[in-house]
Amino acid sequence: MALKILSVVGARPNFIKIAPICEAIKEINSLGCAEQIHHVLVHTGQHYDSNMSDSFFNDLELPRPDLCLGVGSASHSVQTARIMERFESVVLNERPNLVLVVGDVNSTAACALVAKKTSCRPDHSATDFIPKLAHVEAGLRSFDRTMPEEINRIVTDSISDYLFTTEESANQNLSREGIPEDRIFFVGNVMIDTLLRHRSKAQESTILQDLQLVDGREVKPYAILTLHRPANVDDKRVFCHMLDSFLDISRRIPVIFPAHPRTLKRIQDEDLGDYFVDYFVQGPEPWDSRVRIRLVPPLGYLDFLNLMSEARIVLTDSGGIQEETTILGIPCITLRDRTERPVTLEHGTNVLVGSDPEKILREFDRVYLNEQRPNRSPHYWDGNAAKRIIKVLVD
Ligand code: UD1
Ligand code: UDP
Numbered sequence: 001m002a003l004k005i006l007s008v009v010g011a012r013p014n015f016i017k018i019a020p021i022c023e024a025i026k027e028i029n030s031l032g033c034a035e036q037i038h039h040v041l042v043h044t045g046q047h048y049d050s051n052m053s054d055s056f057f058n059d060l061e062l063p064r065p066d067l068c069l070g071v072g073s074a075s076h077s078v079q080t081a082r083i084m085e086r087f088e089s090v091v092l093n094e095r096p097n098l099v100l101v102v103g104d105v106n107s108t109a110a111c112a113l114v115a116k117k118t119s120c121r122p123d124h125s126a127t128d129f130i131p132k133l134a135h136v137e138a139g140l141r142s143f144d145r146t147m148p149e150e151i152n153r154i155v156t157d158s159i160s161d162y163l164f165t166t167e168e169s170a171n172q173n174l175s176r177e178g179i180p181e182d183r184i185f186f187v188g189n190v191m192i193d194t195l196l197r198h199r200s201k202a203q204e205s206t207i208l209q210d211l212q213l214v215d216g217r218e219v220k221p222y223a224i225l226t227l228h229r230p231a232n233v234d235d236k237r238v239f240c241h242m243l244d245s246f247l248d249i250s251r252r253i254p255v256i257f258p259a260h261p262r263t264l265k266r267i268q269d270e271d272l273g274d275y276f277v278d279y280f281v282q283g284p285e286p287w288d289s290r291v292r293i294r295l296v297p298p299l300g301y302l303d304f305l306n307l308m309s310e311a312r313i314v315l316t317d318s319g320g321i322q323e324e325t326t327i328l329g330i331p332c333i334t335l336r337d338r339t340e341r342p343v344t345l346e347h348g349t350n351v352l353v354g355s356d357p358e359k360i361l362r363e364f365d366r367v368y369l370n371e372q373r374p375n376r377s378p379h380y381w382d383g384n385a386a387k388r389i390i391k392v393l394v395d
Contacts, residue, residue: 002038003035003038003393003394004037004096005040005097005098006040006090006100010105010107012056013103013105013320014102015062016060016194017136018190019194019197020386022039022041023197025390037394041062041064041066042111043065044069044071045071046083048072051298051300056300058300059198059302060301071083080106083106084114087114088114088118091114091118091120095121098134099111101135102135104137104152105149108156115131115133118131132162134162134163134164134393135156135162136389138153138160138170139169140319140340140341141170141173141340144337149319149340164389165185166187166188166189168343185388187389188385189323190385191320192327192382192383195328196382198301199309201302203306203309205302205307207299208306213256219310222311223249224307224314225315226314227335234266236266240272255315257293257294258296258297258307274292275292308325313330313331313332314331315364317335317336319339319341322344327381329349331349333351333360334353347377
């Protein structure tokens with residue numbers, strides 16, 4: 001009898017996290033064991049632009065989703081409700097043994113709720129049952145409930161049957177919240193599985209040449225910026241203060257800014273174009289007058305990984321990028337006051353500065369003047385997390 005797993009993706013970081021899980025399932029099935037896994041991949045459509053979704057399926061050679069729910073953008077409640085409504089029919093039709101969700105986006109929490117609220121009858125069974133729920137990247141806590149992701153994490157973890165964790169702080173958070181120990185599995189980090197697997201392929205990317213960041217065989221020093229948290233971009237005053245500090249930095253080294261669609265929309269709505277040069281439309285500014293932030297569209301995974309690997313410094317409010325820079329050993333200035341991934345501060349190159357321009361510039365100076373901290377790989381961030389997850393589920 002096949003074990004039927006229904007996995008959910010919806011937003012950019014989900015595609016990166018699910019890739020090694022798809023691989024691990026394929027590998028188990030290729031062994032020809034009696035118990036095969038029937039894997040159904042569902043894309044909610046939370047992210048839908050080709051550079052926020054399709055390009056990741058191509059770069060990571062992900063299987064095409066079996067089902068696309070096409071929910072699109074909306075307020076949090078409407079988006080969550082739409083996902084729930086459409087995903088319920090999927091669970092009823094597919095009748096999985098297990099629903100697997102990753103990360104902390106709205107699609108994660110919405111599908112987790114549906115999984116635990118829907119009785120279905122698996123093949124060959126006479127009785128209804130509620131599918132098991134697995135959460136990959138469980139237990140992370142920023143302790144900031146104004147973050148939509150923190151609510152998604154708490155809701156998902158509180159109803160999951162299998163909680164797969166990436167770092168020791170997550171194990172402690174879950175224990176403190178009363179989750180029984182036998183549900184918690186410390187397996188490592190699937191995002192790092194993907195990074196390690198694609199690192200050499202990413203070196204074939206031409207993004208450094210495309211952005212004129214190489215001089216002969218030498219890579220010029222540059223910084224990468226990513227910014228999309230509502231707390232940083234939705235308030236014009238906060239956003240502009242931060243942009244002033246990035247502009248200051250861009251007078252010293254080029255700042256490459258692959259802007260998230262939420263952020264692009266803010267730039268357009270608030271008429272903030274003067275801070276930027278739109279790199280692929282206007283072309284590069286002369287090297288000696290690099291006085292603006294270089295705006296580029298969201299990049300594909302391999303391009304972005306290549307760009308990150310060669311950067312002098314990364315400035316970001318992303319969750320996943322804090323983890324990736326930890327493994328790459330690239331200094332990371334996190335534009336937030338808290339992190340749900342404290343291991344990146346303890347083992348990695350990550351430092352929290354929040355949104356205060358003075359702090360951003362001070363930290364930039366410290367790192368730029370080469371006061372680099374040594375980095376160590378956190379436990380189990382070794383490329384095998386997905387295999388551990390699938391082993392637990394099969395066992
Ligand atoms: C979401 C996640 C966030 C994650 C981020 C990854 C939640 C609550 N937030 O934030 O945790 O870090 O994804 O990138 O789930 N848009 C487009 N095209 C797209 C997708 C979005 O134009 O393909 C625009 C829309 O105007 C939309 C806005 O971006 O309203 C925000 O999208 P949404 O998915 O609601 O949240 P993110 O900010 O992307
Ligand atoms: N990323 C990418 N292209 C970009 C920016 C980010 O491929 O232009 C990747 C990045 O390497 C990481 C993931 O997207 O793997 C992080 O996603 P994001 O910052 O959107 O979400 P978060 O991790 O904050 O939830």
